Amino acid sequence: MRFPRLALALALGSAALAAHADPVSYKLDPNHTMVIFSWSHFGFSHPVAELGLGEGTLVFDEKDPAKSSVEVTLPLERLDTHVAKLDEHLKKPDFFDAEKYPVITFKSTRVEAKGSGRYKVTGDLTVHGVTRPVVLDAKLNKVGEHPMLKAQAIGFDATTTLKRSEFGVGAYVPNVSDEIKVQITTEGAVAH
Template sequence: MRALRYLALAGLLATAGIAVAAPATYQLDPTHTMVLFSWNHFGFSNPSADLNNVQGTLVYDEKDPSKSSVDVTLPLSGLDTFVPKLDEHLKSADFLDATKYPNITFKSTKVSAAGKGKLKVTGDLTVHGVTKPVTLDVTVNKVGDHPMLKVPAVGFDATATLKRSDFGVGAYVPNVSDEIKVRITTEGHAEKK
């Protein structure tokens, strides 16, 4: 009996030093995050806009991406096409109706590995008061200590193609394309301890 207790104690002591990697939590850095979207305008041009002032939290588990998640808010106050009149028009009731729906949100429901350094992130995108599932094709750029901030950091790029009419934003389709191409680049930082 005593031998069994010593064996159990030895087993506990042996496993006590083993650290199990846990998912890390990062705050998205709005100064290093761009959410760009573009569309076709009557076949003549392909304008684009940036949604800045992003607020969000990213949980990333490098060893098991299925334990990862993202929760992001994109205030329409940060919409920038570099053309003030176009910003006003896109924020108007004709399109995004920013007075009634001031934010776009994305909350992941599933993250899965899609090859070396690649992920598929599926989640609920809410635009104009309508929530639909969307899948982002994600590239993991880098995971490591940030050289300037001296904290753990992570960076990703992502792409998706959406139909704006799915979200009740169908003004001028098909002359102004229904298809919206989205490109995201983001950096997240762990909090300083």
């Protein structure tokens, strides 16, 4: 009787180690993902806008972060500044030209661990038909069972700063700042 229990314990232990050794794929949740960007408006104010997530996949390998990746789509139809006329203006050809370029995408090319749950995520950002490399400073918030979903979940925050003129969206620079600050928060659950 002792041998079968020991064999079962070893098998379960091996399965648990194998589960942690492989990359885990998560589907990002549009209801808990926010991409917020802000800029200076003639030096008087710092408006913000949010881009809603279309689809997103995060692959995370805790043991070997270099095997991790992230890929997201951000449809401009979900752009929200909380000012309807500004939403409309930002979608016009002098800014995002949403009719011609309806989606912003990000696809990572490299993930580097920086210690203490921090990561440098390099990837290709495509805005307005222009693709350029961008670096996100990311922080792992939590990995574990989500109490509401009853599934393995993950959450990250990330920041970066961009120059919008580098993506062909340079209207009104320098009065409306070229520099755009981006803050991201996201969570996702294991994709089945």
